[in-house]
Amino acid sequence: MDLVVDTLSHAYGNVTVLQDIDLTIPSGQIVCLVGPSGCGKSTLLRMIGGLERPTQGAVRLLGEPPRDSLNPLTFVFQHFALLPWRNVEDNIRLVLEDHRLPKAEVARIIDDVLARTRLTDFAKALPKQLSGGMKQRVAIARALAVRPACMLMDEPLSALDSQTRELLMEDLISLWTREPFTAVYVTHNLAEAVRLGHRVVVLSRRPGRVHDVVDIDIPLQDRHAGMPELEKTQAHLWELMRREAQVADMELIDG
Amino acid sequence: MADTPLLAAGTLPPSRPVTPAKGQPVPFRGGGFQPVPIRGVAILVFVLLIAALELGTRTGVISNLTMPPPSAIVETLWNLAASGRLWTHLYPSLTRLVIGAAIGTTLGIAIGTMIGLFSLARAGLVPLVSALFPIPKIALLPLFVIWFGIGESSKYALIAFGTFTPTVVATFGAVDNVDRTLIRMGQSFGLSWWSVVRKIVLPGAFPGILSGLRVSIAIGIILLVAAEMLGAEHGIGAYILEAGSLYDLERLFAGVTVLSVMGVTLSWLIGLLERRFLSWRS
Numbered sequence: 001m002d003l004v005v006d007t008l009s010h011a012y013g014n015v016t017v018l019q020d021i022d023l024t025i026p027s028g029q030i031v032c033l034v035g036p037s038g039c040g041k042s043t044l045l046r047m048i049g050g051l052e053r054p055t056q057g058a059v060r061l062l063g064e065p066p067r068d069s070l071n072p073l074t075f076v077f078q079h080f081a082l083l084p085w086r087n088v089e090d091n092i093r094l095v096l097e098d099h100r101l102p103k104a105e106v107a108r109i110i111d112d113v114l115a116r117t118r119l120t121d122f123a124k125a126l127p128k129q130l131s132g133g134m135k136q137r138v139a140i141a142r143a144l145a146v147r148p149a150c151m152l153m154d155e156p157l158s159a160l161d162s163q164t165r166e167l168l169m170e171d172l173i174s175l176w177t178r179e180p181f182t183a184v185y186v187t188h189n190l191a192e193a194v195r196l197g198h199r200v201v202v203l204s205r206r207p208g209r210v211h212d213v214v215d216i217d218i219p220l221q222d223r224h225a226g227m228p229e230l231e232k233t234q235a236h237l238w239e240l241m242r243r244e245a246q247v248a249d250m251e252l253i254d255g
Numbered sequence: 256m257a258d259t260p261l262l263a264a265g266t267l268p269p270s271r272p273v274t275p276a277k278g279q280p281v282p283f284r285g286g287g288f289q290p291v292p293i294r295g296v297a298i299l300v301f302v303l304l305i306a307a308l309e310l311g312t313r314t315g316v317i318s319n320l321t322m323p324p325p326s327a328i329v330e331t332l333w334n335l336a337a338s339g340r341l342w343t344h345l346y347p348s349l350t351r352l353v354i355g356a357a358i359g360t361t362l363g364i365a366i367g368t369m370i371g372l373f374s375l376a377r378a379g380l381v382p383l384v385s386a387l388f389p390i391p392k393i394a395l396l397p398l399f400v401i402w403f404g405i406g407e408s409s410k411y412a413l414i415a416f417g418t419f420t421p422t423v424v425a426t427f428g429a430v431d432n433v434d435r436t437l438i439r440m441g442q443s444f445g446l447s448w449w450s451v452v453r454k455i456v457l458p459g460a461f462p463g464i465l466s467g468l469r470v471s472i473a474i475g476i477i478l479l480v481a482a483e484m485l486g487a488e489h490g491i492g493a494y495i496l497e498a499g500s501l502y503d504l505e506r507l508f509a510g511v512t513v514l515s516v517m518g519v520t521l522s523w524l525i526g527l528l529e530r531r532f533l534s535w536r537s
């Protein structure tokens with residue numbers, strides 16, 4: 001199943017946030033969205049996930065989502081969005097409860113995703129007992145539990161410190177290598193974009209348009225921090241963004 | 256920066272002072288603004304206060320016409336309990352409070368949740384609740400007696416009405432304060448509307464609802480006594496009124512003590528609920 005963003009525009013009142021966005025998210029690939037602050041990345045992601053309606057254009061699904069997918073478009077939020085009153089296991093159970101699955105099947109899914117995110121020992125812990133990185137792993141486990149056709153990740157690592165971020169990035173890469181998933185990955189961090197993205201889409205400042213699309217052909221598992229090719233791509237991306245970011249930074253919010 | 260170094264290279268002070276005794280310690284400026292529970296203080300305050308009253312009334316510093324000695328109040332209470340009359344007064348009072356408060360808070364939570372969830376309910380009911388909230392409910396007691404008769408129903412109605420408004424206000428405030436990203440999360444996973452309400456909104460609002468309940472229960476006790484003073488054969492309020500009209504200070508204070516114990520017990524029960532169900536809060 002591919003996702004297509006078809007000449008999508010959006011305005012809040014008379015402020016145009018996104019303009020004529022055309023984008024394809026091919027199945028099995030990670031597409032990174034980068035762009036200056038306030039250019040509408042989160043808004044675009046919410047529209048892709050059906051949490052908000054664009055004023056013009058549409059997001060379309062090409063082909064059927066896989067049969068076993070319980071929630072084809074699944075978010076991973078920046079601030080984790082875990083229910084503080086449910087423990088790790090029950091937070092994952094939350095998103096399975098409405099699907100009337102047999103009990104044994106639910107238990108199997110939970111065990112599986114906890115194992116894949118290395119959280120098995122923390123199944124009974126409450127969110128308040130977990131570090132930021134662990135919370136995000138729970139959120140990723142929860143997303144995996146519904147077998148998404150496409151994961152929508154809004155700065156999933158930006159609330160974490162840089163060491164944790166590096167570890168989680170490795171986790172994401174190994175998750176993807178074992179079982180490729182589709183994802184739209186919004187980030188401010190170009191280093192993350194070149195490590196995780198098969199394709200990096202650079203948005204211009206508000207109103208956000210597609211400024212450039214950079215494909216990175218190196219397989220994810222072969223990439224590592226400080227690789228010269230990645231550094232080069234990152235520098236190129238930064239050049240693309242630099243002016244936009246500078247101007248965006250100076251703009252008044254309601255301008 | 257480069258041409259005006261703060262400390263020229265080579266003149267850096269050693270990282271460990273040579274004579275550690277010299278120099279002032281940095282004055283401490285933090286602390287405070289963070290009340291912590293201290294065990295036993297509450298009991299100490301009670302004991303001191305009661306001891307002072309006992310001493311005052313025994314020595315005559317406090318006239319017996321204004322304040323009976325605490326020991327006499329305890330004795331009255333003891334006799335009251337031993338004769339079984341405490342229960343004949345306490346039982347109807349507790350029944351009224353429980354039934355009235357149950358009706359009021361249940362309705363309050365239901366209406367408050369609706370105001371929190373539906374724009375139409377909010378637009379229509381918030382002004383109404385704001386208009387009802389400041390009315391001293393005791394003033395409505397005669398009206399309730401006309402509507403519901405002098406019997407039990409008017410007392411239930413008064414307590415229900417009195418606990419209803421603070422519960423509504425607390426509930427919709429609590430629903431408003433539920434983290435919206437959690438609700439969006441629920442929707443993004445395709446949870447049904449009812450699941451979002453039941454599994455995200457209501458548990459998220461529960462702390463706020465419980466603290467509203469504390470206020471409602473206190474108001475409920477006040478109204479209970481007022482209603483019982485107006486017309487009831489039995490009940491703590493009736494007991495206090497009778498003692499007051501006979502100028503029997505010992506019984507009056509015994510009655511007041513029972514009320515106060517009732518309040519403390521109920522608030523302790525809510526505290527138990529909080530500890531049992533809200534341990535997830537950090």
Ligand SMILES: Nc1ncnc2c1ncn2[C@@H]1O[C@H](COP(=O)(O)OP(=O)(O)OP(=O)(O)O)[C@@H](O)[C@H]1O
Binds near residue numbers: 035036044206
């Ligand atoms: N619900 C809303 N109502 C009105 N304006 C909004 C709303 N949501 C976002 N905006 C505005 O739309 C613009 C884009 O917001 P968005 O959050 O999508 O940007 P972003 O690219 O994700 O920014 P950041 O990098 O800071 O996360 C911003 O100027 C923001 O103020």
Ligand SMILES: [Mg+2]
Binds near residue numbers: 041042043
């Ligand atoms: Mg954003």
